[in-house]
Amino acid sequence: MSSQRRSLADPRQSEYRILHEADLRDYLAKFPEIASRLGGSPASWSISEVGDGNLNLVFIVKGTTGGIAVKQALPYVRLVGESWPLPLSRSHYEYLALTHQAQLAPGLVPAVLHHNDALALVVMELLELHIIMRKGMVAGTIYPRFVQDITTFLARTLFLSSDLAVSAAEKKEGIAAFAGNHALCKITEDLIFTDPYRVAEQNRWTAPWLDATAAAFREDLDLHVAISRLKLKFLNAPEALIHGDLHTGSIMVTENETKVIDPEFAFYGPMGFDIGAVIANLLMAYLASSGHERAPGERRAFEAWVLGTIEGVWTEFARKFLELWRIEAKGDAYPVMLFEGEAGAARLEAERQVYMARLFEDTVGFSAAKIIRRILGLAHNIDFELIEDPKRRAVCEARSLRLARAMMVDVALFRSIGDVTKAARKVRGWRPDFA
């Protein structure tokens, strides 16, 4: 292992230890800015570990005047245990991403107050009023600001870190800065792009109802080609600094504010992976919604909002991205001197539309991949998991798999975001054989 990687919180270095309450209290008390933000004596601070994600510890610390959130990486995958080691350096990449995203999309990520690479620790402002968006959507809550905020986040972080906005030298420095985050990329490469399509010990699904679909997906060569093309793009398209895990569990919301959290999977990858993640998770929220109904039709307004939000995410993202391209194109791609005069401007504008059509196609494909992994792979989500009756859950999941397969294999049928929402509406009315 290189000396650079060892310095990024290698647990064999003596400074790393898993922090427990007393230890964390003593550690935080050493930093006057943190202590004064919390207020009161360290002994009076309340500390609770609240992490419910797949990988890390998360502590909420509250004093007499304020609170903070402390995230510490564990040297293994929390969801699975010590048998699956994972580099602590992900905390370093999370810090790098958070600080870069804060510059590119101000106000849309939590403020970092402190970090310590050796302890694999990031201290952030406490988002006390916000909840994890996925939880809010399971409860059927509507978030009126979401489209506006998430599309600003996506357009700005993706455009402003791409070759359209930065010099080739700056872009390559960026790629290099995140290149060491390959263990986290490998998780995605395996869990999203490979395992759901093969027999893998960690896969699970709602059996027995989805057994036949899982088996069919393992034999479906059209699907295997499509997912492999997407995997190749994930491996070899460093288009922009992407969040890398932008599901609705990585977004915290109130009715008036949106914050994107948890960018530990960040690296330079394909833009459509982030946009697709947002759309996939909205589609799953839509198709899981009937499973949370206590009376038929009671979530209709919420479901209409979700579909409108899916359309808004793509159309507003595309509008903002193109606007940035027209005014902030300071990168080395598409040199201005090659597109001079009226004819040049018109041709460049046409080329922008071609670019967006290609990005839309990537978005649809990645979105489908993100849906399939949550139903047939290792890590599931509460949109489906909280539907108590397993057969009812399986109906929602089967519809989602049917939609996702079409989005991945029949990609030519999805020319616009309206085609996606239309297909989602249609599949909502489909009943699988077992239902």
Ligand code: SR1
């Ligand atoms: C083993 S980690 C499983 C999943 O959790 C994270 O949130 C990512 O989505 C990852 O794929």
Ligand code: MG
């Ligand atoms: Mg996460």
